[in-house]
Amino acid sequence: MSSSPTENPWEYAPAPESRDIANLKPSYRMFVDGEFVEGNGAGLKTINPATEEVLAEVSTADSSDVDTAVRAARRAQEKVWRKMPGTERAKYIFRIARMIAERSRELAVLESLDNGKPIKESRDSDIPTAAAHFFYHAGWADKLDYAGLGPDPRPLGVAGQIIPWNFPLLMAAWKIAPALACGNTVVLKPAETTPLTALVLAEICQQAELPPGVLNILPGDGTVGSELVAHGGLDKVAFTGSTEVGKLIQRTLAGTGRRLTLELGGKAANVVFDDAPIDQAVEGIVNGIFFNQGHVCCAGSRLLVQESVAEEVLHKLRARIATLRLGDPLDKNTDIGAINSAEQLAKIRELTAAGDTEGASRWTSPCPLPDKGFFFAPTVFADVQQSMRIAREEIFGPVLSVLTFRTPDEAVTKANNTPYGLSAGIWTDKGSRILWLANRMRAGVVWANTFNRFDPTAPFGGYQESGFGREGGRAGLEAYLDD
The missing domain is CATH 3.40.309.10 (Aldehyde Dehydrogenase; Chain A, domain 2)
Known part of the structure; x- marks a missing residue:
């Protein structure tokens, strides 16, 4: 059957997913040291880009909150997480993966509301792949000695992570899962326009009884990200976003000795x-x-x-x-x-x-x-x-x-x-x-003969102004382990 570029032979009746499944709350708070707390920032309103309606009010962080979160992550890393056997860390990470899978429909609807992407992409791609990253890295937590990354692989410490708005939950999983598997703790800054699924992930981690301080989530605008990057208590920064911001982060960290991985723009x-x-x-x-x-x-x-x-x-x-x-x-x-x-x-x-x-x-x-x-x-x-x-x-x-x-x-x-x-x-x-x-x-x-195929077992990263470092697979573990 042939068609001209102005004809659409495929017409479907509307098949809307219920937004009630998202369990949308009127307000969300940041997550620090195992608890949801009010931030000292000005707060923000996240909107539905498909309707321009306000979805929820979100508490945001300021510099004092960044310091509190980094200190909580340091305590958790030194006193609990790095000392915990890999087999035990794996249980927490696997539990998180299971809960993401169990709440996948809720997360998919919330992601589409907050981000604007089609529900079939959230449902069939983003959320299952996010769960897959936690499942995969749970398997690595007790096998780091066999990863070929040295005889005594050790965690770096505290990782500051900044993620973009295009794949909010997937990018969070992409960064958090390997960091936790390697024994690091995390302070995550989600994108200003899409903070909701990251905060529900914090809820999942709380329900999974992840030790307080292992994961901290600080919503806010770019100034929160700048405060996080500049904080001297970090051992590692991982950023996914624009090349321009990546260059600013690289300048900030130059000469500090802190590790950095950047996954930036592209023109494939x-x-x-x-x-x-x-x-x-x-x-x-x-x-x-x-x-x-x-x-x-x-x-x-x-x-x-x-x-x-x-x-x-x-x-x-x-x-x-x-x-x-x-x-x-x-x-x-x-x-x-x-x-x-x-x-x-x-x-x-x-x-x-x-x-x-x-x-x-x-x-x-x-x-x-x-x-x-x-x-x-x-x-x-x-x-x-x-x-x-x-x-x-x-x-x-x-x-x-x-x-x-x-x-x-x-x-x-x-x-x-x-x-x-x-x-x-x-x-x-x-x-x-x-x-x-x-x-x-x-x-x-x-x-x-394909495009946009991703798997947590395969490393991903770029060259030149697309950044450096790899995320995913065995190679992705290296970014979270000390020499």
Whole structure:
């Protein structure tokens, strides 16, 4: 069955998930030393980006709260957690994993309300993967001697961790689980716009009877993160977020002797050769850039297509994008949810306007936009030149820039023509070409005939302005162990 880019042959009746499942509270407090307490900060109101309604009031931290949390983490680390046998630490981490899995539906709905992502992504990807990280690292807690990281692996101490708003619970699990497995304690600063699932995770940890002070969670804006990074009581900082903030953190920690890992921005190349399975590649392209509204640091935001198939790929791609359903994140049929904030929406609009000004050919999905909320229709720019802002800057939204190439060498040159280096994708029928290209691409993760596949057993991280260090897998343990 064929369709034009303006037709949508797939129409579904609404299938909304109940927001009552989220057990949303009118207010949330920060979590320090095993208790929920009022912070000394000004507080914030977290909103639903799909409706612009206030979801809850959240207590926030100030510098004194940061100091209290770091001191609590230090006491717990030295007196309890580092002395506890790995087999016992594993029991706590496994219990947390079980509770996340048991409350997965509640967490998924809360994540979609607070973040704006489609419920099917929260339900099928984010929450199960968050639980998987705790399950996986629970298995490492008593096996660190066999990880190949030295004869006597020891924890660093207290880790300060700052996570972004695009995968709130998953990024929390991504960082907390290996830190705890290695015997460290944690002070976590969730993103200002998405603090709710991190605070419910604190509730889960409390119910799991995690010793007080092992995990502390401090909501707030960027000033709380700055206070945390600058605190002399930390042994390690882990940050996921923008390259600009990552550079500021690196300057702050330079010369202090404290460990640092950074997972920053990206401008991934998704390379499609003329022998690729086109229909499969189109699905991979859509998943690579429109998953989570493009709020993905490793999103395949630069599509490099071999000239001989570029017209066919673009035609099929536009037809497929036209079928994507944009709207209520709690509708199980929604493919594209809300942009996380008004600030992010403004940034997307600024960069797409630059694409128009610089002469790229813009195509936007004909899908209708809701009257309320922060929404941006899936957009594809063709005739893109590498000097354009849309080809060089991270848009962090549902916007794809399409470039073409003629030879594999040209594909490598264009793919690597970026200050970033987090991920890449290759679509071809030839295994030898996959290996040849993967060895030449400056990217921490290279997917072959797929995109956006993650597993807690596999390390993830980047090069250049995409940061340094690895998270996940055996390699990810190294960042939380002393030499």
